[in-house]
Amino acid sequence: MDTSLDMKSSGMKNKRPTLQDVANLVGVTKMTVSRFLKNSDQVSPPLRIKIKEALDDLGYIPNRAPDILSKSKSHAIGVLLPSLTNHVFAEVIRGVESILEPAGYQTMLAHYGYSQEAEESRIATLLSYNVDGLIISESYHTERVRKMLSVAGIPVIEIMDSTSPPIEQAIGIDNQAAAYAMTECMIKKGHTKIVYFAARMDQRTLLRLQGYKAAMHDNGLTEMCISTDSASSFSLGEQFMKEALEKQPDTDGIFCTNDDLAIGALFACQKAGIKVPEEMGIAGFHGHDIARVMVPLLATVITPREEIGRLAAEHLLSRLKGNPVTEKVINLPFKIEPGESI
Amino acid sequence: MDTSLDMKSSGMKNKRPTLQDVANLVGVTKMTVSRFLKNSDQVSPPLRIKIKEALDDLGYIPNRAPDILSKSKSHAIGVLLPSLTNHVFAEVIRGVESILEPAGYQTMLAHYGYSQEAEESRIATLLSYNVDGLIISESYHTERVRKMLSVAGIPVIEIMDSTSPPIEQAIGIDNQAAAYAMTECMIKKGHTKIVYFAARMDQRTLLRLQGYKAAMHDNGLTEMCISTDSASSFSLGEQFMKEALEKQPDTDGIFCTNDDLAIGALFACQKAGIKVPEEMGIAGFHGHDIARVMVPLLATVITPREEIGRLAAEHLLSRLKGNPVTEKVINLPFKIEPGESI
DNA sequence: CCATGAATTGTTACCTGTAACATTAGCATA
DNA sequence: TATGCTAATGTTACAGGTAACAATTCATGG
Structure with missing residues (x-):
């Protein structure tokens, strides 16, 4: 005693x-x-x-503190995303948690608002809590981030895009191919003066823009892009629609980097009395729930967001059990949903 | 050496x-x-x-592990919400993080899918990581939850509703009063056969239902409710709309427990050729971004979701600095936005 | 009645950063 | 030169749970 x-x-x-x-x-x-x-x-x-x-x-x-200290096993997984409010990432999180939670892992969420500086600091914070693994997005990382990840010695999975070479393992879709496919689909439907709407010029938006440009170019059409660095929103879509009609009055198609912009653009057309899809074709990206009930149904690229989260979590758990990386890149299929708006 | x-x-x-x-x-x-x-x-x-x-x-x-162990200061705050994908909670999280992150605190998010059993387990998990404080939702907690919280000796703030007596401190709106006000507004606009749509019968939905019932009763009208225990969605709103018209063909108003249901119901009317608001008034709850751009603009109750998150985080930080609870209940104002759909 | 071993409980050490205290070095002043 | 003081660095102990090993108890069989 x-x-x-x-x-x-x-x-x-x-x-x-x-x-x-x-x-x-x-x-x-x-x-x-x-x-x-x-x-x-x-x-x-x-x-x-x-x-x-x-x-x-x-x-x-x-x-858990003593365990974390003595065995460096926190049973927590860090998930770093550009934004938490974006419904796309919300569904990724749902997928991740659907796997991690039953496996007894706690999720530590962080977001960096598309800033590389913030990404560095968030990763350092997550690592300071001794997370057992990391799920991160984007594919461009600073040298310091790469060093931290390598030194930390924990499994890392990058999600959302499947084209850039991954640090260890990447799970996502081919954003460029998806945008190419949707643009071609719009062209086949007879739209020729298609404008691309982009907000928050992050890597995935740039990849989609490239896909759009390639499709326009391959079909001998002229590209045009309206973009901003600020966050995307429904009202931004409305505003962009007005801008497009001013700059190019004979615009007959809009392809948006996400559904929020597309829905905003669609409502702007309704308010202006422009018929969709007869006078204006509108397509979005991701397959927001609302796109599947609205009138007219929104053309969109349906992406497996929740599955990306699930798969990322599953592969992370597998690697925590000591299994090696089997597929460095997992490229998931997307689906072109023409809806009624193109 | x-x-x-x-x-x-x-x-x-x-x-x-x-x-x-x-x-x-x-x-x-x-x-x-x-x-x-x-x-x-x-x-x-x-x-x-x-x-x-x-x-x-x-x-x-x-x-951070040694610090957490020896000083039990993790510089992490646990945030427990019913759901992470619901945009309402996503905005609460944004508010919370906008305060915590600059203050050097990491957010540990967890969700319990509206199950009290899961709530117990999630709180235990968050506490096992020695979070310095907790932000939780709902107001009904099991005895075990209350015991854990009291034993943990950390500040706890309950958010979303401001009517039930808080454990320590609550920040939210008066859901019942808000629903009463919106129902009255619909009645004043001439709607009399108003049906209430509810999904996921959680505490706040029940409070709103009470507010609706009281307003109907005070105006001598007959109440009717269509509800389910499953999660709310746009398509559920569509389905409920059909159900309402079958059960009560002369329905001339729909008040929904959230905007998702209302938007689904509105599109169902558009598809069925029912004019909104002439033949059918539709109102939602929370003020989803899309409600402010759609045609017609959706009537909704605008709630200060982000501010709830911000205030909760601010008060938590203040208490972590040793300040006492000044206001046990902080009741924030809501705003009735009639839009064009009632 | 003691040896053997299984079942049960106790003891010690460890993980990492830091508060508290101890020591040493370096320099100025009496 | 001795004294005192400051600046710089070192030493020790601690937080709480658990792995690894040690000790104790108790029953069983020879």
Whole structure:
């Protein structure tokens, strides 16, 4: 018996009870209580009852901190995304959690608002909590980020795009091919003066823009792009639509880097009395739920967002079990949904 | 010099470098490196240069685990919400992070899918990571949850609703009053056969339902509710609309517990050729971005979701600084936006 | 009645950063 | 030169759970 035990059981601050507190109450060492919690078979039946009572009585809450410190196993996975409010990433998160949560892993979410500087700092923060693995997005990372990831010695999976060479493993879609396919689809439907709407010029938007440009070029059509660095929104789509009609009054098609812009553009047409798709074809990207109920149904590229999250989590868990990377790049299929708006 | 140092600097696994590794490289004790990191003034100028080089060289990443263990200060805040994909909660999260992130706190998000059992387990998990404070939603908690929270000894803030008595502090709106106000607004516009659409019968939906019922009753009208326990979606709104017209063909108003259902219902009317608002008034709840651009503009209750998150985070930080709870309940205003759909 | 071994409980050490205290070096003043 | 003081660095202990090893108990069989 060391004297500090008496200190703890006496007055003091009302600090959260530790295994030692429980052990004191029962009259055993904390090791015995620890055994009870991990595998009660190792403890004699009479003690089991007393320990259970003491745990309930004190309201003992397990503490991961010592484990994290001594084994560097936090059972937490860091997920770093550009934005948390964007519904696309919200669905990725849902996919990730649907796998991690039943596996007993806690998700630590962070976002960096498309800033590389913020990305560095968020990754350092996640690593400072000893996350067991990381799911990150984008594919361009600073040297410091790459160094941190390599030094950390934990599995890393990059998600959303499947074209750039991954650090270790990437899961996503071919954004450029998807944009090419949708643009071609619009062209086949008879649209020729197609304008591309882009917000937040991140890597994936740029890849889609390239796909659009390639398709226009291959069909002998002239490209035109309206873009901004600020965040995308429904009202931005409305605003861009007006801008497009001013700059190029005979515009007959709009391809947007996401559904938010497309929906905004579509409503702008409705307000202006422009018939969709007769006078104006409009297509979005990602397959927002609303696109599947609205009138007219929005043409969009349906992307497997939730599956990207699920797969990323599954592959991460597999690697945490010690399995090697089997496929460096997992390229998931997208689907062109013509809807009624092109 | 203890021998374990030599072990570390030799081969072994490529474990993430510790302060000890950096110290070995420089030829000082880890305490000196620790001082450099916290306050480089305490280290002599020549050493500063060598330590900085060693840190960069090894790619040292700070480790919060020891701090969490010895001071139980994790600089992480747990945020527990019913759902992460719902845009309402996504905006709450944005508000929370806008305050916590600049203050140097990491957000640990968790969700419980409206299940009380899951809530218990998620709170235990968050506490096991020694979060410094908790932001939780709903107001009904099991005895075990209340015990855990009291034992944990950290500040807790409940968000979203402002009517139930809080554990410590609550920040939100009066859902019942908001629903009452919107129902009255619909009645004043001439709608009388108003049906309430509800999904996921959580506490806030029930409060809104009560507000709707009270308003109908006070105006001598007959209430009718269509509901389900499953999650809300745009297509569910469509389906409910059909159901309402079957059960009560002369329905002339729909008040939905959220905008998703309302938007689905509105598109269902468009498809069925029912004029909104002439033949059918439709109102939602929360003020989804899309409600402000769509045609017709959706009537909705605009709620300060982001501000709820911001305020919760601010009050939590204030309490972490040792300030007492000043206002047990913070009741934020909502705004009835009639739009063009009622 | 003691040896053997299984079952149960105890002891020690460890993980990493840092607070608190201790020591040493360096320099100025009496 | 001794004294006192500051600046710079070192030493020790600690947080809480658990792996690894040690000790104790108790029953069983020879």
